[in-house]
């Protein structure tokens with residue numbers, strides 16, 4: 552927390568502004584551990600029940616006509632459903648939850664027993680229902696429940712040709728998926744969250760696959776809801792429009808000294824079809840150590856919701872998602 556705290560002390564203006572969102576931290580490590588058959592890093596979490604605020608039960612499964620929906624409430628252990636196409640790892644990733652946290656988060660993952668999804672790059676459907684009381688201003692984030700692409704990375708940035716995304720999501724107050732997103736209702740219930748892609752880059756292939764070691768964290772925010780939900784650093788003058796959505800670039804550093812570049816959509820973008828690779832090539836056309844270069848590697852790509860706080864249970868639903876990283 553050294554960097555964040557000193558920024559707080561030396562910059563009076565920042566005192567009033569919540570510390571920027573800092574993602575990652577634990578999920579990369581734990582995805583690595585789960586892929587290698589190791590238990591989660593949190594002790595006392597081997598039964599799948601959170602040791603902090605998460606008290607919901609895990610593992611309740613409903614199976615119908617070859618469709619399996621299972622609820623997972625563990626803090627950090629990843630789930631990699633069997634698939635005949637692209638492999639994904641889903642993770643509740645409650646890295647900001649401590650013993651004193653008040654709240655809970657569970658992830659509902661829907662898989663097909665035939666292991667065959669509509670396309671080779673289609674992800675299983677999932678939803679996340681959560682509620683957390685606000686954390687301290689210096690550590691406002693409780694979790695980044697997410698789905699991560701397995702098997703394709705690392706890839707050198709300049710060797711990629713496309714990152715095709717096709718998605719729809721909704722966010723709503725309550726325990727079940729909302730038909731559509733009503734931001735007024737969410738903010739009336741003090742919900743603070745984003746919906747984001749989270750990527751990690753480094754000139755070293757191995758470091759790029761480690762979310763705490765990688766030199767760069769690059770995010771794309773498709774929604775920014777609530778006053779606590781702020782990107783790291785300052786807004787730059789760089790913008791980019793992709794298939795109707797305009798993104799503004801923010802630049803800063805986080806509390807583990809990574810350069811953080813965040814593209815923030817100017818409007819809530821709950822459906823999107825397009826190639827987000829230009830958001831990466833734009834970065835290495837900018838000069839300075841704060842920006843990655845074309846020979847750096849992307850080691851991690853994930854999509855999820857960074858969860859801050861909410862008065863009531865809210866549900867993030869991902870009924871449609873496909874991610875196709877081409878080289």
Ligand SMILES: *[C@@H]1O[C@H](CO)[C@@H](O)[C@H](O)[C@H]1NC(C)=O
Pocket residue numbers: 606607608655656657658679680681682726864
């Ligand atoms: C709120 O969400 C949590 C986490 O998903 C769940 O365990 C709990 O049962 C929900 N509360 C109610 C009242 O439904």
Ligand SMILES: *[C@@H]1O[C@H](CO)[C@@H](O)[C@H](O)[C@H]1NC(C)=O
Pocket residue numbers: 616617618663664665666667
């Ligand atoms: C696999 O299972 C799903 C869910 O039951 C079904 O919709 C789909 O058609 C099945 N695919 C194949 C190739 O059998």
Ligand SMILES: *[C@@H]1O[C@H](CO)[C@@H](O)[C@H](O)[C@H]1NC(C)=O
Pocket residue numbers: 612614619620621632633662
């Ligand atoms: C449902 O899927 C989960 C995760 O793949 C698996 O552990 C569980 O055994 C499945 N349940 C049934 C009834 O098939």
Ligand SMILES: *[C@@H]1O[C@H](CO)[C@@H](O)[C@H](O)[C@H]1NC(C)=O
Pocket residue numbers: 620621622659660661676678726
């Ligand atoms: C989990 O998601 C499936 C698919 O959307 C849904 O049918 C099921 O009711 C959900 N389970 C719970 C406990 O909400």
Ligand SMILES: *[C@@H]1O[C@H](CO)[C@@H](O)[C@H](O)[C@H]1NC(C)=O
Pocket residue numbers: 733735736739
């Ligand atoms: C959105 O939520 C607000 C506040 O709860 C409500 O007044 C409004 O009618 C809702 N809008 C729609 C389109 O449902």
Ligand SMILES: *[C@@H]1O[C@H](CO)[C@@H](O)[C@H](O)[C@H]1NC(C)=O
Pocket residue numbers: 580583761762763764
């Ligand atoms: C990731 O990097 C951190 C910080 O350098 C290190 O402590 C950790 O062991 C690394 N994780 C893995 C899985 O290599």
Ligand SMILES: *[C@@H]1O[C@H](CO)[C@@H](O)[C@H](O)[C@H]1NC(C)=O
Pocket residue numbers: 784785802803804
């Ligand atoms: C953001 O802007 C302020 C005011 O111009 C400046 O003091 C600060 O160093 C900038 N922060 C970053 C991370 O660039």
Ligand SMILES: *[C@@H]1O[C@H](CO)[C@@H](O)[C@H](O)[C@H]1NC(C)=O
Pocket residue numbers: 817818
């Ligand atoms: C999109 O964002 C721009 C800039 O913030 C704003 O002027 C515009 O009204 C927004 N459009 C919608 C439909 O919300």
Ligand SMILES: *[C@@H]1O[C@H](CO)[C@@H](O)[C@H](O)[C@H]1NC(C)=O
Pocket residue numbers: 794823824825826
């Ligand atoms: C742009 O988005 C529309 C849907 O809004 C989609 O039909 C179209 O294929 C997208 N274009 C590209 C180039 O991806």
